[in-house]
Amino acid sequence: MDNGIGSVDRPKAVGNGMVACPAVFHTSSLAPTIPSAEATLGSHLARRLVEVGVSDVFAVPGDFNLTLLDHLIAEPGLRLVSCCNELNAGYAADGYARAKGVGTCAVTFTVGGLSVLNAIAGAYSENLPVICVVGGPNSQTTTQQPHPPPHHRPPRLLPGARCFQPVTCHQVVINNLDDAHEQVDKAIATALKESKPVYISVACNLHGVSHPTFFATHPLLHRPRQSSQMGLEAALDATVEFLSKAVKPVMVAGPKLRVAKVAAAFAELADASGTRWRPMPSAKGWCRDAAGSSGPTGARSARPSAWRWWSRRTRTSSPAPSSTTRAPWGTRSCSTRRRR
Numbered sequence: 001m002d003n004g005i006g007s008v009d010r011p012k013a014v015g016n017g018m019v020a021c022p023a024v025f026h027t028s029s030l031a032p033t034i035p036s037a038e039a040t041l042g043s044h045l046a047r048r049l050v051e052v053g054v055s056d057v058f059a060v061p062g063d064f065n066l067t068l069l070d071h072l073i074a075e076p077g078l079r080l081v082s083c084c085n086e087l088n089a090g091y092a093a094d095g096y097a098r099a100k101g102v103g104t105c106a107v108t109f110t111v112g113g114l115s116v117l118n119a120i121a122g123a124y125s126e127n128l129p130v131i132c133v134v135g136g137p138n139s140q141t142t143t144q145q146p147h148p149p150p151h152h153r154p155p156r157l158l159p160g161a162r163c164f165q166p167v168t169c170h171q172v173v174i175n176n177l178d179d180a181h182e183q184v185d186k187a188i189a190t191a192l193k194e195s196k197p198v199y200i201s202v203a204c205n206l207h208g209v210s211h212p213t214f215f216a217t218h219p220l221l222h223r224p225r226q227s228s229q230m231g232l233e234a235a236l237d238a239t240v241e242f243l244s245k246a247v248k249p250v251m252v253a254g255p256k257l258r259v260a261k262v263a264a265a266f267a268e269l270a271d272a273s274g275t276r277w278r279p280m281p282s283a284k285g286w287c288r289d290a291a292g293s294s295g296p297t298g299a300r301s302a303r304p305s306a307w308r309w310w311s312r313r314t315r316t317s318s319p320a321p322s323s324t325t326r327a328p329w330g331t332r333s334c335s336t337r338r339r340r
Contacts, residue, residue, distance in 0.1 A: 039210045039211065039212075039214035039215045040071060040207070040208050040209060040210050040211075040214060041174070041177060041180050041184075041202060041206050041207060041208075041209060041211070041214065042067065042068050042070070042071025042072070042202075042207040042208060043071050043074070043075065043214070044180075044181065044184060044214045045068075045071070045072075045133070045184055045200075045202070046071055046072050046074070046075035046078055047075065048184060048185065048188055048220060049072075049075075049078060049104055049131070049188075050075060050077035050078060051219070051220055052102055052188060052192060052220065053100060053101055053102055054078070054100075054102060054103070054104050054131075055077060055078060055079060055100075056078070056079050056080075056081050056096060056104075057072055057078055057079070057080055057081065057104045057105070057106055057133075058081045058083050058088075058089040058090075058092040058093050058096070058103070058104070058105045058106070059072075059080055059081065059082060059083065059089060059105065059106035059107070060082070060083055060084075060085060060086050060089050060106075060107050060108065060112055061082070061108070062107065062108025062109070062111070062112055062135060063108065063204075064108045064109040064134075064135035064136060064137060064204045065106055065107065065108045065109075065112075065133075065134070065135025065204070065207075066135075067135075067204065067207040067208050068106065068133070068135050068202060068204075068207040069106060070207075070208075071207060071208065072106065085115060086105075086107045086112045086113075086115035086116040086119075087115055087116060087118060087119055089105040089106075089107060089116060089119075090105050090116040090118070090119025090120055090122075090123075090130070090132070091119045091122070092105070093105040093119070093123070093130045093131075093132075094119055094122060094123045094126070094128055094130060097123065097128040097129055097130050098126075098128060098258070101129070102129045102130075102131065102191065102192065103123075103128070103129070103130045103131070104130070104131040104132075104133065105119075105130065105131075105132055105133070106133040106134075106135070107132070107133075107134055107135075108134070108135050109134060109135055109136050109137055109160065109201075109204075110160060112134065113132075113134045113160045113163070113164070113201075114160075114163065116132060117163060117164065117167065120132055120164065120167050120168065120197045120199075121166075121167040123196075123197045124167040124168065124169075124196055124197050126255065126282075127195045127196065127255070127256070127258075127259045128195070128196075128197065129191040129192055129194075129195050129196065129197065129198075130191070130197040130198075131187070131188060131191055131197070131198055131200065132164070132168070132197060132198065132199050132200065133200050133202065134160060134199065134200065134201045134202070135201075135202060135204050135207070136160075136173065136174075136175075136201040136202055136203045136204060137203065137204060138203060138204055138205045139175040139176065139203035139205055139206060140205070160173075160199070160201060161173050161199060161201060164199040167197065168196065168197045168198050168199045169190055169191070169194040169196035169197070169198060170186070170187050170190040170191065170194075170196075170198040170199070171187075171198070171199040171201075172184070172186070172187050172198075172199070172200050172201065173201045174200070174201065174202045174203060174206065175203050175206075176206075177206060177209060177211040177213070178211075178213075180202075180206070180211070180213070181211075181213040181214060183200075184200065185220055185221065187199075187200050188220065189220060189221065189223075192224075193223065193224060193225055194225075195259045243273075243275075248276075249275050249276075250275065250276050250277065250278060251266075251269075251270060251275050251276070251277035251278075252277065252278055252279075252280060253266055253277060253278070253279040253280065253283045254280050254282070254283050255280065255282040255283045257283060258283070
């Protein structure tokens with residue numbers, strides 16, 4: 001079996017009488033050859049996850065992803081974390097992405113994919129790159145065949161990729177190996193570029209199959225989103241003009257600081273300018289080194305009694321709010337007599 005990626009035929013004369021390039025395959029030092037036993041789709045996916053910084057995969061085993069999980073376990077840089085259900089796996093990947101930059105969960109077809117859907121939707125709203133890997137049914141199984149469809153797949157149920165389309169920035173369903181290499185790489189690169197979840201479904205009969213495109217590995221081509229230099233300068237000029245006219249400016253730190261990875265720059269700006277700043281509830285903890293914080297900001301209740309109750313709660317160990325007083329977060333407190 002030829003282990004080269006681009007083996008070509010003998011030189012042939014083209015229309016203008018010139019001869020095409022010779023059939024010589026050179027192995028670059030940046031593209032080492034992989035043993036045939038490891039040149040599989042599952043191993044390629046595992047190597048790409050390690051390359052982007054994933055060291056833990058949160059998974060729930062199922063009959064459609066068992067072989068895929070075996071390849072993930074075999075990767076030295078990956079650790080498989082088994083979860084009790086798919087929703088827990090999705091939220092674990094959500095938290096992992098917040099701490100490490102990118103997270104991964106692996107579930108089975110339909111019953112697992114629909115269970116993890118809420119967690120993926122939450123990651124989408126929070127701009128978290130979560131790679132959702134789903135083990136799909138056999139690629140040769142079609143509705144036209146005489147045998148019934150696989151289990152947990154009602155005939156009229158929408159495909160998993162369509163269910164994930166509103167809450168992911170990219171969806172791929174791999175049912176053949178010819179372009180599986182490109183589909184996996186594009187999905188992972190899109191998740192990092194857009195900082196959004198992606199959906200990767202891999203047919204269960206392709207997890208351990210080798211293919212010539214997996215014999216040589218190249219670095220993942222990830223091009224981060226570039227800012228327009230003219231737009232950046234215009235925004236900077238407008239910001240400086242706005243701050244120069246402000247009497248008592250206050251900066252508000254939002255969750256996009258984590259997405260843009262500029263929390264350190266925000267802290268440096270706050271320290272250099274001496275401006276007071278407040279984090280939004282969804283951005284707490286991202287600018288701990290910046291001085292001048294006024295505490296988190298949020299929706300304030302219109303009832304002064306709520307804030308009087310909250311003030312006493314922070315000063316006493318056993319507060320006793322009344323039944324007519326609402327806590328600042330909007331929930332009705334216990335029915336007890338209020339202290340005077």
